[in-house]
Amino acid sequence: MTLTLLLSLAQAMAPGPSSGPPTLHLSRTPAVQWRLTASPRYQAFADAWGATYVRWDERTGVPRFLGMTGAAESDAEALVAAIAQLANLDAAELTLATTRSRPFGDTDRTTSRYTRTWRGAPVEGDEVVIVATGGRIGAVWVRLTPISGLPTPRSNEVIVADPARGFGRLVHVYRSPMQVRAVDRAGAVVFDYDPRRFDTVTVTHEETTVGDALVTDAARGVTVTDETSVMEVTADDGSHSLTGNLMVELTGPDLVVLQNGASITHTGTDDIDLDPGDDITYSAANTLHHFHQVWDWLGDRWPTHGWLGRQVQANVDMSSGSCNAYYTSGTVNFFASSGVCNATGRIASVVYHEIGHGIHEYILAGGTFASDVSEGSADFVSATILDDPTISAGFYVDGSAIRELETDRVYPTDVTGEVHNDGLIWASFLWDLREAWTTTYAYDAGVELTDALFLGALEQGPELTDLLEAVLVADDDDGDWSNGTPHDCELIDLLTLHGLGPGAMGVLEVGHVPLGAQASDTEGYPVEVDVLSAFSTCTGIGAPSVSVWHTADAHALPPNADGSGWEPWSELPLSTADGVSYTGTIPRLPATSTTRYFYEITAADGSTSESSHSGNEQDLFQFWIGDRAPLWCEDFEAGEAGFVHADGIPWESLTGAVDDWSFGSPLGTGTFDPDLAWSGAQIATTALDANYQPQAAEYLQTPTVDLSTPGRMRLLTYQRWLTVEDGLYDHARVVVNDGTTWTPIWSNAATAAGSHQLLDGDWSTRDHDLAAFLTPDGSTGTPLSFDFSLQTDAGLEFGGWALDDLCVIELDDVPDHYRRVGLVASWADAGEEEVGTVDVSWHTPWIKPLSLTVLVRQEGRAPESLTDGVILDLDLSPVWGEVKTVVDTLPGLERGTEWHYALFAAGEDDLELYETAVEGQNAATVGFPIRDTGEPIDTADSGDSGVPEDSAVVVDSGGGKSEDTGAKTPGGCGCASGAGAPLGGLALVMAALATARRRRGSERSS
Ligand SMILES: [Zn+2]
Known part of the structure; x- marks a missing residue:
C-alpha cells in the first residue's frame, strides 16, 4: 500500500461523526458508460434478458441499474443468478429477503429484494432488487460490492463498501442512538456518523414577535380515562363517550406526545379544550394537530405504507438543545425555544419534515436511506402538504424560515456535501414538477400525480445520482422499459435542468470497433460509430452528429478535458443514412505511420462528449500502417513456451507477493476476463477467469528476441484484454529488458481522483514502437525481452492482463514498398519515324521515410541505378501518393528500339537507395516496332512480351493521347529543364542528395 493510498483513505474518513451515513454520488461519464455497455459480455446478457438500458457503477464495472423489457417475474431467480455472474460472485450468496406488493394502477407492483451474505457475514447494503409491474420485470437495481482478500468473518462482523472506492471491507459496526461507527480489525474507522436526521442551521436574525392566529380543532387519537379507570381513545372528531371527571393523556395508537421525555396529561370535565399555553404547551398542541395532518396525507397517498399502524413517538420541548429537531428510528424530536428560535414542535413545516424522514425510511423496498x-424528500413532504415552498417559516423568533424550494438547485454545481443543501437539488426538482403538473392537469390531480411519483421514486431507495432511474421506475406503468414511461421525456428534461438527468449524452449508447493494424496498400481506413438512444422518442435528444478526430504519428497529445490541446487534430465528420450507423474514412498514410483517433458526439442540444474523455493516452485509439512480417511470435497454444514468470517485480527489487500468471483457455466465467482466446484456444493471463489478487506483484517475461539484422517499423505487438484499477492504486506495466536495464514503455494511467479504471471489454491490438531501443538501421546487438507486470494494492481488483499473439514484427519487404508506384509508359504520339512522345505516369510510393524519387529512362535495357540513364524527373519533396506524369520526347527513333523507364526512390538518405527495376511495379518498357498501319504499339507492363497489346493502362494527367499530332509540351514534370534533356547524371543527383541532407540537418538542428 502506498502513501498516496493512505492519504486518500484518510480523506475518505474524516474524523468525527458526520451528520449521516456516507452519501454515494456515482459519476455518469458518457465514454465510460459507452465502453462498458459495448462489451460483448454485457451485450450477451442484454440479449438474453431483454435489458435495453443500463447504468454502470464506473468504480466497479458492474451495472447499477437495468431497464428491462418485461421478463417474466417467475424468472427472477435465474435473472439474479445471471446478474451475479456479471458481477463475479456466487449466486448462492444472494437470497430472497423480502417481497412486497402494492396496488399500482390497474395492476400491482412487486418489489423483491435479494440480499447478500459472504461466508456468513451480511454485506450491508448489497442487494439485487427486482421491480415487477403486473408480473413483468421492468427494472432491476444492482448494489453489489466487490469482495476479495478478506479473511473469514467473525460472528459479529459485517462487510461494508469502502465509501471512496467501493470495495468490501470487513468491519464491526458499533451502534448507539447518536453514533454509528464501523471499525475494521486494524482499528481503522471506515465510517462514523450520527444516525439522527437533524435540521441544523446558523443564521443572523432580527428579533421580532410572531404569533399565528389560534384555531380550535379536534384532538384526535388521545386517551381519555374516567374516574373508574375506563379508557377510550378519541375519534377523528375528538369525540368520546366518557363523562365526569376525566384525565386526557396525549397518547394513542398512532401517536404519543412526550414533554421533554415525560407523558402529557390534563384533567377536566366532559368537553375538554386543550388550551395551549394553559393546559399544554404550544408545542404539544401543535404537534398533536399537525401529526394527524401528515398522517392523513400519507394514508391517502400510500395506504400500504409500512409506518401506518405503528405508534409514532413525538418528543416536544426537549431541553437538550434548541434551534433544531430530528428524526431517528421512528421517533420525531423537537427542541425547546430559545432566544433565537421558536420551539420547533410548534411549526407545522418542521413536524412534516421530521415525519417526512420516517416516511422515507419506512417506504424503502430496497436501496438506501440516503441522507x-x-x-x-422531507422538505417536499412539508411543501406539498402546505402548498408552500418555504420550509419552516417561523423557525426563528423573527419569523424567518430556513429553506426555500423555489431555488432551482443543480447537480453537481450546487453540491457542498451538506445534506440539507444537497437535498434541495431533489426537492427543487419536485417542486418544479408539482408546479408544472398543477398547470398541465387540474390542481388536485397534478398534486396527486406529483406526490405519487415522489413516493414511488422514494420506494426505490435511490442515492442522489440514482434519481433518474428511480423516477422513471415510479412513472413506468407496464414493466417494460423499452416502450418508455408515460412522462419520460418531460421528466428527463426537468431532471436534466437540475443536473439529475442523463443529459443528451447520458441517454446514448455508443458502439465502436477500434481499427487495428492496416496493410500498406489500404487506401483509407473506414471507421464506424454506432449510436443508439435509450429514449429515442424524446425531442432534443435525438439526431446527434458524430466526428472522428485523427492525427498522424505520435507527436500529438490527447486533447485535454478542458478543451485545450486540440490543435494538431483533424476532424472527419461522419455521415449517416439511418441515424444509427455513422461512417467515414480516415485518409491514407504511408507505411510505418501511425494514426491515432477518437470520436466525438455532439447532441442536438449542443452538448458534446468524446471517447477520449479524460485526456489520457490510453483512451485514444491507435493503429499502425504497414504490412507486417513477424520476427518472433507466441500464441501460447503450447503453454508457457519459454516464458519466465514469477512473483515480485525484479526491476523494483520487489519480491514475494503473488504470481498467478496462467496459460490456458478462458471459459468466460470471470467478470472482467475474455470469453475466448483471440486466436486458437489459449492465452497468457493473470489468474485465468478470475480477478487478480490484492497486494499482488508479478511479472511475465518473454524469451529474448534477436534484433541484430536491420529492419523497419519494429514493434512489440500483442492482443490485449486488460482490466485494472486506476494507476494511482494498481499498476500494469510493459517493460523492455536489454539484459542490464529495464525500461518501462507503458503503464496504465493514474488520475488524481484514483477512479479512472482501465476496463477493456474486448480484445484489441496494442503496438509499442521499439525504435528507442534500436540503432538507426533498426537493429540492436543486444537481444531484447519484454516484461508484463502487475502490482496491486489492498482493495478493488479486476481481471488483470490477458495476452494473446504476442509478437515482435517489422515492416514486410521494405524494398517492395519503394517500388509500388504503378509506373505506366505508353505512346502519346508515335508521330513519324525518328519523332515520338511517351506518357509516363506513376504515383509517389506510400512509405515513410522518403527523401527523393527519380524517374530514369534507359535505351535497350532497364536502368540499374538512378544515375544509369536520362533523368526525366527528380523530386526532392515527394508527397505520398501524388500522381505524376511526364511526357517524354524520344530522340532518334529506330525500329526495334525499346525504351525502359524506372522510378527509383530513397529512404532516409543516399545510404538507402532502392535501385531495382521491376516491370509492373516501378519499371515499364515501350518498344518501337512499327506496324504496317504506321501505328505504334504500346508495351507498357509487359516488357518481356513482344506481343502487341490492344490498349495501355494510362493515368493521363498530362495531355494524354490525342488525335492531334502536333508537338507536345512536357506536362507534370518536376524537372528544371524540358523532358528528355540529359540532366547531368550522377553529379546532379548527388548534388540534390547533398542538398536534401543539409535541409534535414538544419531541420534537426533548428
Ligand atoms: Zn431533516
Missing part, C-alpha cells in the same frame, strides 16, 4: 435524498 441528502432524505432531506430533500
Whole structure:
C-alpha cells in the first residue's frame, strides 16, 4: 500500500461523526458508460434478458441499474443468478429477503429484494432488487460490492463498501442512538456518523414577535380515562363517550406526545379544550394537530405504507438543545425555544419534515436511506402538504424560515456535501414538477400525480445520482422499459435542468470497433460509430452528429478535458443514412505511420462528449500502417513456451507477493476476463477467469528476441484484454529488458481522483514502437525481452492482463514498398519515324521515410541505378501518393528500339537507395516496332512480351493521347529543364542528395 493510498483513505474518513451515513454520488461519464455497455459480455446478457438500458457503477464495472423489457417475474431467480455472474460472485450468496406488493394502477407492483451474505457475514447494503409491474420485470437495481482478500468473518462482523472506492471491507459496526461507527480489525474507522436526521442551521436574525392566529380543532387519537379507570381513545372528531371527571393523556395508537421525555396529561370535565399555553404547551398542541395532518396525507397517498399502524413517538420541548429537531428510528424530536428560535414542535413545516424522514425510511423496498435524498424528500413532504415552498417559516423568533424550494438547485454545481443543501437539488426538482403538473392537469390531480411519483421514486431507495432511474421506475406503468414511461421525456428534461438527468449524452449508447493494424496498400481506413438512444422518442435528444478526430504519428497529445490541446487534430465528420450507423474514412498514410483517433458526439442540444474523455493516452485509439512480417511470435497454444514468470517485480527489487500468471483457455466465467482466446484456444493471463489478487506483484517475461539484422517499423505487438484499477492504486506495466536495464514503455494511467479504471471489454491490438531501443538501421546487438507486470494494492481488483499473439514484427519487404508506384509508359504520339512522345505516369510510393524519387529512362535495357540513364524527373519533396506524369520526347527513333523507364526512390538518405527495376511495379518498357498501319504499339507492363497489346493502362494527367499530332509540351514534370534533356547524371543527383541532407540537418538542428 502506498502513501498516496493512505492519504486518500484518510480523506475518505474524516474524523468525527458526520451528520449521516456516507452519501454515494456515482459519476455518469458518457465514454465510460459507452465502453462498458459495448462489451460483448454485457451485450450477451442484454440479449438474453431483454435489458435495453443500463447504468454502470464506473468504480466497479458492474451495472447499477437495468431497464428491462418485461421478463417474466417467475424468472427472477435465474435473472439474479445471471446478474451475479456479471458481477463475479456466487449466486448462492444472494437470497430472497423480502417481497412486497402494492396496488399500482390497474395492476400491482412487486418489489423483491435479494440480499447478500459472504461466508456468513451480511454485506450491508448489497442487494439485487427486482421491480415487477403486473408480473413483468421492468427494472432491476444492482448494489453489489466487490469482495476479495478478506479473511473469514467473525460472528459479529459485517462487510461494508469502502465509501471512496467501493470495495468490501470487513468491519464491526458499533451502534448507539447518536453514533454509528464501523471499525475494521486494524482499528481503522471506515465510517462514523450520527444516525439522527437533524435540521441544523446558523443564521443572523432580527428579533421580532410572531404569533399565528389560534384555531380550535379536534384532538384526535388521545386517551381519555374516567374516574373508574375506563379508557377510550378519541375519534377523528375528538369525540368520546366518557363523562365526569376525566384525565386526557396525549397518547394513542398512532401517536404519543412526550414533554421533554415525560407523558402529557390534563384533567377536566366532559368537553375538554386543550388550551395551549394553559393546559399544554404550544408545542404539544401543535404537534398533536399537525401529526394527524401528515398522517392523513400519507394514508391517502400510500395506504400500504409500512409506518401506518405503528405508534409514532413525538418528543416536544426537549431541553437538550434548541434551534433544531430530528428524526431517528421512528421517533420525531423537537427542541425547546430559545432566544433565537421558536420551539420547533410548534411549526407545522418542521413536524412534516421530521415525519417526512420516517416516511422515507419506512417506504424503502430496497436501496438506501440516503441522507441528502432524505432531506430533500422531507422538505417536499412539508411543501406539498402546505402548498408552500418555504420550509419552516417561523423557525426563528423573527419569523424567518430556513429553506426555500423555489431555488432551482443543480447537480453537481450546487453540491457542498451538506445534506440539507444537497437535498434541495431533489426537492427543487419536485417542486418544479408539482408546479408544472398543477398547470398541465387540474390542481388536485397534478398534486396527486406529483406526490405519487415522489413516493414511488422514494420506494426505490435511490442515492442522489440514482434519481433518474428511480423516477422513471415510479412513472413506468407496464414493466417494460423499452416502450418508455408515460412522462419520460418531460421528466428527463426537468431532471436534466437540475443536473439529475442523463443529459443528451447520458441517454446514448455508443458502439465502436477500434481499427487495428492496416496493410500498406489500404487506401483509407473506414471507421464506424454506432449510436443508439435509450429514449429515442424524446425531442432534443435525438439526431446527434458524430466526428472522428485523427492525427498522424505520435507527436500529438490527447486533447485535454478542458478543451485545450486540440490543435494538431483533424476532424472527419461522419455521415449517416439511418441515424444509427455513422461512417467515414480516415485518409491514407504511408507505411510505418501511425494514426491515432477518437470520436466525438455532439447532441442536438449542443452538448458534446468524446471517447477520449479524460485526456489520457490510453483512451485514444491507435493503429499502425504497414504490412507486417513477424520476427518472433507466441500464441501460447503450447503453454508457457519459454516464458519466465514469477512473483515480485525484479526491476523494483520487489519480491514475494503473488504470481498467478496462467496459460490456458478462458471459459468466460470471470467478470472482467475474455470469453475466448483471440486466436486458437489459449492465452497468457493473470489468474485465468478470475480477478487478480490484492497486494499482488508479478511479472511475465518473454524469451529474448534477436534484433541484430536491420529492419523497419519494429514493434512489440500483442492482443490485449486488460482490466485494472486506476494507476494511482494498481499498476500494469510493459517493460523492455536489454539484459542490464529495464525500461518501462507503458503503464496504465493514474488520475488524481484514483477512479479512472482501465476496463477493456474486448480484445484489441496494442503496438509499442521499439525504435528507442534500436540503432538507426533498426537493429540492436543486444537481444531484447519484454516484461508484463502487475502490482496491486489492498482493495478493488479486476481481471488483470490477458495476452494473446504476442509478437515482435517489422515492416514486410521494405524494398517492395519503394517500388509500388504503378509506373505506366505508353505512346502519346508515335508521330513519324525518328519523332515520338511517351506518357509516363506513376504515383509517389506510400512509405515513410522518403527523401527523393527519380524517374530514369534507359535505351535497350532497364536502368540499374538512378544515375544509369536520362533523368526525366527528380523530386526532392515527394508527397505520398501524388500522381505524376511526364511526357517524354524520344530522340532518334529506330525500329526495334525499346525504351525502359524506372522510378527509383530513397529512404532516409543516399545510404538507402532502392535501385531495382521491376516491370509492373516501378519499371515499364515501350518498344518501337512499327506496324504496317504506321501505328505504334504500346508495351507498357509487359516488357518481356513482344506481343502487341490492344490498349495501355494510362493515368493521363498530362495531355494524354490525342488525335492531334502536333508537338507536345512536357506536362507534370518536376524537372528544371524540358523532358528528355540529359540532366547531368550522377553529379546532379548527388548534388540534390547533398542538398536534401543539409535541409534535414538544419531541420534537426533548428
Ligand atoms: Zn431533516
